[in-house]
Amino acid sequence: MITQFLLVKIFRLILLIAAVATLSFLLVSSSPVNPVDAYVGTAMLRISQDQREIIAKRWGLDKPPVERFGRWAGQMATGNLGVSTIFNEPVLSVIGKRFVTSFWLMALAWSLSGALGFGLGLIAGAREDTLLDRGIRLYAYTMASTPTFWVGMILLMVFSVSLGWTPVCCAWPPGLSAEQATLWQRLHHLLLPAVTLSLIGIAQITLHTREKTIEALRSDYAVFARAQGESIIGIVFVRALRNVALPAVTLQFASLGELFGGAVLAEQVFAYPGLGRTTVEAGIRGDIPLLLGIVLFSTIFVFTGNFMADLIYHLVDPRLRKTAGAIS
Amino acid sequence: MLDIQNLSIRFTRYTFGLKKKEVCVVRDFDLSIAPGQVMAVIGQSGAGKSLLAHALLGILPRNAKVEGRILFKGKPLTPERLSALRGREIALIPQSITALNPLLRVGVQVARAARLSGISKKDVPTTVRRAFSRYLLRKEVAHCFPFQLSGGMARRVLTATATVGMADLILADEPTSGLDPITAREALTHLRELADTGKAVLLITHDIAAALQVADMVTVFCAGTTVEVARADDFKGLDQLRHPYTRALWDALPANSFIGTMKPIERTSDAAGCPFQPCCNDQNTVCGQSTPELKDSGEGRVRCHHA
Numbered sequence: 001m002i003t004q005f006l007l008v009k010i011f012r013l014i015l016l017i018a019a020v021a022t023l024s025f026l027l028v029s030s031s032p033v034n035p036v037d038a039y040v041g042t043a044m045l046r047i048s049q050d051q052r053e054i055i056a057k058r059w060g061l062d063k064p065p066v067e068r069f070g071r072w073a074g075q076m077a078t079g080n081l082g083v084s085t086i087f088n089e090p091v092l093s094v095i096g097k098r099f100v101t102s103f104w105l106m107a108l109a110w111s112l113s114g115a116l117g118f119g120l121g122l123i124a125g126a127r128e129d130t131l132l133d134r135g136i137r138l139y140a141y142t143m144a145s146t147p148t149f150w151v152g153m154i155l156l157m158v159f160s161v162s163l164g165w166t167p168v169c170c171a172w173p174p175g176l177s178a179e180q181a182t183l184w185q186r187l188h189h190l191l192l193p194a195v196t197l198s199l200i201g202i203a204q205i206t207l208h209t210r211e212k213t214i215e216a217l218r219s220d221y222a223v224f225a226r227a228q229g230e231s232i233i234g235i236v237f238v239r240a241l242r243n244v245a246l247p248a249v250t251l252q253f254a255s256l257g258e259l260f261g262g263a264v265l266a267e268q269v270f271a272y273p274g275l276g277r278t279t280v281e282a283g284i285r286g287d288i289p290l291l292l293g294i295v296l297f298s299t300i301f302v303f304t305g306n307f308m309a310d311l312i313y314h315l316v317d318p319r320l321r322k323t324a325g326a327i328s
Numbered sequence: 329m330l331d332i333q334n335l336s337i338r339f340t341r342y343t344f345g346l347k348k349k350e351v352c353v354v355r356d357f358d359l360s361i362a363p364g365q366v367m368a369v370i371g372q373s374g375a376g377k378s379l380l381a382h383a384l385l386g387i388l389p390r391n392a393k394v395e396g397r398i399l400f401k402g403k404p405l406t407p408e409r410l411s412a413l414r415g416r417e418i419a420l421i422p423q424s425i426t427a428l429n430p431l432l433r434v435g436v437q438v439a440r441a442a443r444l445s446g447i448s449k450k451d452v453p454t455t456v457r458r459a460f461s462r463y464l465l466r467k468e469v470a471h472c473f474p475f476q477l478s479g480g481m482a483r484r485v486l487t488a489t490a491t492v493g494m495a496d497l498i499l500a501d502e503p504t505s506g507l508d509p510i511t512a513r514e515a516l517t518h519l520r521e522l523a524d525t526g527k528a529v530l531l532i533t534h535d536i537a538a539a540l541q542v543a544d545m546v547t548v549f550c551a552g553t554t555v556e557v558a559r560a561d562d563f564k565g566l567d568q569l570r571h572p573y574t575r576a577l578w579d580a581l582p583a584n585s586f587i588g589t590m591k592p593i594e595r596t597s598d599a600a601g602c603p604f605q606p607c608c609n610d611q612n613t614v615c616g617q618s619t620p621e622l623k624d625s626g627e628g629r630v631r632c633h634h635a
Contacts, residue, residue, distance in 0.1 A: 128378075144558075217527075219426070220422065220427045221426065221427050221429040223382075224420065224427035224489075225429075225430075226385075226387045227415065228414070228420075228440070228441045228489070229416060229418070229444040229445070230415070230416025238440065239429055240429070240434070241610065242431045243429065243430075243431050246515060318431060318432070318473045318475075319430065319473070
């Protein structure tokens, strides 16, 4: 049963990658970005037309699009995503390094927003229609309709510029390399971008958990629990916690796509050298191999999130678990 | 054990924005049960019978208002006293098996009910085991999730959950609805057994035939009011019954004439007059003018101008 589940998922991932690869290749080839211009950059005036043609020929840009796609896809299948033109480094190693930097940011923001959002949702749901609930809802609705970059700029102005508590940019102090920076310095630089990301991320999980809590409190089993002398707090924390947490965990894993999107904006505002900022750079400076590489990587990243959500549901929900056990 | 006089349940609703409106669902409801007795409350579906059980447990929604005198073991049942008694001395057997949490193991749920009823932590496992064996549930059932149980088993689990704390007053809300005759019979037998051990059982149902199998007394509930209190034996024949509504219910039974002449009774808010008047064949002018009092009649009681 579990092997079948995995096989189906892997098959779907392959299909998804094929579709995303085709679509993004199509978009890039019809975009006005000229890879040779992007590569040559500021040296454009010093390079003759002949030299450009030599570069284009060397890269196979004189071939028809279908053949180019075939060659690119073939290389991709063997794990060669090409060389980034702006970093002059293999795409895979650029993505690897940048992702590690982004990973800590996203992991911190993700766990902060998950824990806080779930807690706030439980409180709001258990105290439905009180002042506390209204306050939490107001916060959630405000954050749900606020752009990430704007929150980032406000926090930057308050905490970095006015109060001077947090650094203005980057993932470590300027002038040092990543290896030279201490853990404390890195955490210090991580704080504000992570808070920005989680402030926004909290909204969705709070509202969702609140709905589920209210639903649970109105359910037949909650009424029966109250008849047994259970308090509201007892129902929320003893009886219904599993019923509320299960969909919340699913939602949190499924929101990895939004987290990635948020990271692009937050990293840009804080000049945080993660994968998000690299995406923007690759786009602006026409680094096509890197851009395509990141697109494929984010596809796998979001897919993994959804896959984890599915897997956890199968492992934790007894209704799915038992039937799975019965079949295998 | 329990004595209710002039109970009313009102709901406040908001209509058109901020306009408040009070809806009276139950009024002038009287009932009393003695230990060892099964008292059936019968009435049409949707007449507010389940609200009665919820009112007695104090678990109505916040916009509900309960008035009247409720005496439990001789003392008034205040909200404070009620929250201490709920689950300890008064227990509910719910209507539907969805009252079991689908994601918690059955044993955990029964154990929690036992703990809430005041049983000490170390005695919980023994008590739960005893409750399981009382209702012929195997030990392994404790490790099951509700979806793994059959309907009859799930009902027995509900009964076990409600009775694990040895409450003195058991409220059974439609315990036979949706059950096949054999399982329904079994559920009713369990209620009878509880009464025979000295507990008071309030059996709330719309199924008269089922109720009569085990009840000692019957309170007939019509349009939110007690219209008759009769011995179960009185239902053997039409002439023993006091109120036209009860007789109409009796007539509608498959075993009798099987005729349903009544239309459903709509509660006409706080208008004066007999609540049953719109459907009654024996009415005259006095029925439209004043609400009849509940008066003693033989071993029962009746609320009718003509009885």
